[in-house]
Amino acid sequence: VEASIPEPQREAWKKHSAQGFTTKEEFENETVRHVETTLARSLFNCDELAAYSGASLAFRDRLVIEWNRTQQRQTFADQKRVYYLSLEFLMGRALDNAMLNVGLKDVARAGLKDLGFRIEDVISQEHDAALGNGGLGRLAACFLDSMATLNYPAWGYGLRYRYGIFKQEIVDGYQVEVPDYWLDFNPWEFPRHDITVDIQFYGHVSRHQDEDGKNIAVWEGGEIVDAVAFDVPIPGYSTPTTNNLRLWSSKASKGEFDFQKFNSGDYEASVGDQQRAETISAVLYPNDNLERGKELRLKQQYFWCAASLYDIVRRFKKSKKAWSAFPDMVAIQLNDTHPTLAIVELQRILVDLEGLDWTEAWDVVQKTFSYANHTVMPEALEKWSVPVMQNLLPRHLQIIYEVNSQFLHMVEKQFPKDRDMLRRVSIIEESQPQMVQMAYLATIGSHKVNGVAELHSDLIKTTIFKDFVKIYGPDKFTNVTNGITPRRWLHQANPRLSELIASKLGGYEFLTDLTKLNELEHFLDDKDFKKEWQEIKYANKVRLAQHIMNTTGVRVNPKALFDIQVKRIHEYKRQQLNILGVIHRYLTIKAMSAEERKKLAPRVSIFGGKAAPGYWMAKTVIHLVCSVGEVVNNDKDVGDLLKVIYIEDYNVSKAEIITPASDISEHISTAGTEASGTSNMKFVLNGGLIIGTCDGANIEITREVGESNIFLFGNLAEDVEDLRHAHTYGNFKLDPDLAKVFDAIKGGRFGDANRFSALCNSIIDQGDYYLVSDDFNSYIKTHALVDEAYKDQEAWLEKCITSVSRMGFFSSDRCIQEYAEMIWNVEPLVPEQRNGK
Numbered sequence: 001v002e003a004s005i006p007e008p009q010r011e012a013w014k015k016h017s018a019q020g021f022t023t024k025e026e027f028e029n030e031t032v033r034h035v036e037t038t039l040a041r042s043l044f045n046c047d048e049l050a051a052y053s054g055a056s057l058a059f060r061d062r063l064v065i066e067w068n069r070t071q072q073r074q075t076f077a078d079q080k081r082v083y084y085l086s087l088e089f090l091m092g093r094a095l096d097n098a099m100l101n102v103g104l105k106d107v108a109r110a111g112l113k114d115l116g117f118r119i120e121d122v123i124s125q126e127h128d129a130a131l132g133n134g135g136l137g138r139l140a141a142c143f144l145d146s147m148a149t150l151n152y153p154a155w156g157y158g159l160r161y162r163y164g165i166f167k168q169e170i171v172d173g174y175q176v177e178v179p180d181y182w183l184d185f186n187p188w189e190f191p192r193h194d195i196t197v198d199i200q201f202y203g204h205v206s207r208h209q210d211e212d213g214k215n216i217a218v219w220e221g222g223e224i225v226d227a228v229a230f231d232v233p234i235p236g237y238s239t240p241t242t243n244n245l246r247l248w249s250s251k252a253s254k255g256e257f258d259f260q261k262f263n264s265g266d267y268e269a270s271v272g273d274q275q276r277a278e279t280i281s282a283v284l285y286p287n288d289n290l291e292r293g294k295e296l297r298l299k300q301q302y303f304w305c306a307a308s309l310y311d312i313v314r315r316f317k318k319s320k321k322a323w324s325a326f327p328d329m330v331a332i333q334l335n336d337t338h339p340t341l342a343i344v345e346l347q348r349i350l351v352d353l354e355g356l357d358w359t360e361a362w363d364v365v366q367k368t369f370s371y372a373n374h375t376v377m378p379e380a381l382e383k384w385s386v387p388v389m390q391n392l393l394p395r396h397l398q399i400i401y402e403v404n405s406q407f408l409h410m411v412e413k414q415f416p417k418d419r420d421m422l423r424r425v426s427i428i429e430e431s432q433p434q435m436v437q438m439a440y441l442a443t444i445g446s447h448k449v450n451g452v453a454e455l456h457s458d459l460i461k462t463t464i465f466k467d468f469v470k471i472y473g474p475d476k477f478t479n480v481t482n483g484i485t486p487r488r489w490l491h492q493a494n495p496r497l498s499e500l501i502a503s504k505l506g507g508y509e510f511l512t513d514l515t516k517l518n519e520l521e522h523f524l525d526d527k528d529f530k531k532e533w534q535e536i537k538y539a540n541k542v543r544l545a546q547h548i549m550n551t552t553g554v555r556v557n558p559k560a561l562f563d564i565q566v567k568r569i570h571e572y573k574r575q576q577l578n579i580l581g582v583i584h585r586y587l588t589i590k591a592m593s594a595e596e597r598k599k600l601a602p603r604v605s606i607f608g609g610k611a612a613p614g615y616w617m618a619k620t621v622i623h624l625v626c627s628v629g630e631v632v633n634n635d636k637d638v639g640d641l642l643k644v645i646y647i648e649d650y651n652v653s654k655a656e657i658i659t660p661a662s663d664i665s666e667h668i669s670t671a672g673t674e675a676s677g678t679s680n681m682k683f684v685l686n687g688g689l690i691i692g693t694c695d696g697a698n699i700e701i702t703r704e705v706g707e708s709n710i711f712l713f714g715n716l717a718e719d720v721e722d723l724r725h726a727h728t729y730g731n732f733k734l735d736p737d738l739a740k741v742f743d744a745i746k747g748g749r750f751g752d753a754n755r756f757s758a759l760c761n762s763i764i765d766q767g768d769y770y771l772v773s774d775d776f777n778s779y780i781k782t783h784a785l786v787d788e789a790y791k792d793q794e795a796w797l798e799k800c801i802t803s804v805s806r807m808g809f810f811s812s813d814r815c816i817q818e819y820a821e822m823i824w825n826v827e828p829l830v831p832e833q834r835n836g837k
């Protein structure tokens with residue numbers, strides 16, 4: 001059915017076209033209208049949550065108008081689009097971001113004030129959209145912001161989990177997980193019940209002859225689940241471009257919902273089917289850097305890939321172009337291996353449904369896809385059991401076998417007689433059961449593979465993809481160092497610093513060209529500027545101290561040095577090194593004379609982050625931090641000299657409060673394990689320094705800010721293997737200072753020592769895989785340097801300002817531009833500016 005309005009009626013239509021507010025009056029109008037009609041409330045029962053809802057709906061209307069225009073513009077322009085497939089989007093709150101990106105926060109502030117509300121209170125009503133675990137999901141969110149800001153025609157595709165990452169409560173010093181049911185009221189999504197895709201699972205494959213006598217595979221039987229689209233508008237900063245994030249939700253298929261059972265009275269069974277279908281998009285797997293091979297997870301992956309590809313292919317087919325033009329119109333970026341099945345699904349669509357030759361189709365596939373790797377740690381690399389895949393996706397497994405067979409043929413020609421090479425690069429690992437190695441499949445099916453920081457990109461070429469570099473040559477592998485959006489991570493999280501910088505640089509251009517921060521170096525002698533900078537840092541620390549007081553009841557001194565480590569809890573990230581260092585500090589303070597103590601700089605050690613629910617060792621680390629805090633924070637000898645804090649439920653909105661308040665932050669992973677890290681960038685951009693290892697993006701941060709502005713310590717990645725080898729073969733000697741720390745733990749200073757024995761033993765007598773002992777001395781010494789440096793506040797401040805001025809490189813805008821030019825080959829579509837925008 002033709003859905004478009006006939007020509008003669010279009011004028012009437014246009015006359016009534018929605019405009020969205022621009023003035024304070026209009027904003028108030030829209031907000032009150034939504035509170036009164038959409039929410040059916042009145043001025044007699046409008047609390048902060050209702051005000052938040054009303055204001056959000058007013059902003060949403062604005063966004064959706066620009067969203068519609070953007071979609072039309074992109075359709076008319078008929079140019080290449082990029083599709084960013086990510087199983088995680090860690091978006092955080094949307095209202096503040098929308099206000100700032102459309103440039104109407106001041107209008108909203110004044111409007112809300114008229115209506116009786118403080119904007120901060122309204123903003124903080126919003127529930128974080130927490131559809132991600134950590135860095136990988138937050139990177140996807142930063143990329144969406146940059147793609148819209150730079151006017152790229154780009155779509156994000158993900159899953160609409162009913163439960164995002166769990167909420168963390170700390171009860172008696174232990175992590176307790178609470179489900180994150182976040183969809184009660186979410187004004188930022190548009191259900192698109194008209195966009196529903198049938199997704200098939202299980203069944204079997206048979207062969208048929210088509211009319212031309214061609215032998216084709218037909219995937220039949222099994223079950224069908226519906227994928228329903230939910231759209232989230234993504235506003236660019238200071239541009240009308242508003243892109244789309246499409247999230248799929250699972251639902252029992254109408255055709256499938258068993259009316260037979262239903263009518264025959266087996267109501268329960270038929271509702272059971274319904275629930276089973278809805279389970280697919282019910283919950284985000286809460287592991288960071290760990291894969292567990294659960295069938296439901298594979299179902300999630302296929303469900304989302306198949307729905308997204310159906311959508312992308314449908315859009316392409318409207319253009320009536322030849323299939324060979326597909327890669328000229330479509331770039332699909334795989335965020336890690338989670339969407340690798342999209343490669344197989346496109347091949348299936350082209351060969352089985354559209355009748356292309358295998359080779360022709362595979363050429364299209366390879367030109368379309370690119371793959372970003374985010375880890376080299378073996379436990380995080382995805383492998384799916386062949387029997388599981390055979391059962392769930394029989395046709396896809398056949399295609400994988402065929403891709404593998406052709407690939408191995410090619411390799412054999414290139415490296416005749418190298419049987420071991422064939423074994424090593426085979427997509428199918430010959431284990432019990434056989435496994436499909438997704439990273440290999442992703443590499444073979446893509447035209448580019450990238451790592452996320454220089455060291456990491458070098459490492460993938462010498463470790464997991466070493467043979468693939470020989471096969472394809474080095475050019476297939478490249479680096480795109482991660483970045484963060486300065487809109488959220490400076491302008492939104494640290495408005496006063498952003499404003500101060502703008503006042504010096506003559507405007508907010510640095511928010512879209514972060515290299516402009518360079519000019520801050522001219523103000524290193526400007527006393528007023530420096531004083532204000534310091535005041536802002538202090539105010540941010542006061543704000544965090546207040547949050548700590550409210551949530552933990554512990555009073556911390558905002559004049560103390562704030563030392564922060566917030567990220568997922570993981571042995572490789574070495575929060576255990578941090579807390580063991582804290583204990584060392586505590587023991588040192590206890591052994592000091594009153595005179596000596598006076599010379600010491602007071603410290604607050606702040607930890608935060610979630611442990612995967614099944615990760616016992618990580619949970620033990622949390623418990624150790626809390627137990628140490630319990631003792632230290634109540635020790636009269638210590639007072640303000642040391643406080644140890646665990647901030648509950650670290651997430652994006654908490655990060656916006658925590659990051660601007662740091663003096664120093666910890667990025668202390670075992671060298672070679674942290675692919676990039678992105679919170680390191682956030683902290684420095686907010687005027688904090690780093691203590692860190694030579695790992696991930698720390699290395700490039702050092703190059704940019706200069707070695708004298710960062711506190712590096714520890715062994716290098718190139719030495720890790722030898723050190724581990726030495727541990728295994730009996731050459732392990734525990735660091736003497738660390739030994740004293742363990743003595744204190746074992747002596748029960750922090751409560752029942754048994755609770756920490758597994759943690760202690762992993763270091764003392766189980767090989768110390770993460771080299772805590774090897775790096776301990778260097779870590780302690782470097783912290784002593786931090787103490788010294790902090791005493792000279794003038795010099796410290798200079799380091800901070802200099803570092804901020806050199807952070808331009810780490811904008812996700814730079815990053816997206818590199819992807820666009822080197823990998824996707826897409827051009828921006830710059831809209832005409834309207835109404836002075």
Ligand code: CR6
Nearest residue numbers: 135136374375452674675676677678
């Ligand atoms: N866990 C890396 O560990 C990197 C992000 C984004 C990670 C981290 O160093 O900054 O990706 N890897 O590139 C994976 O998720 C597999 C992460 O967030």
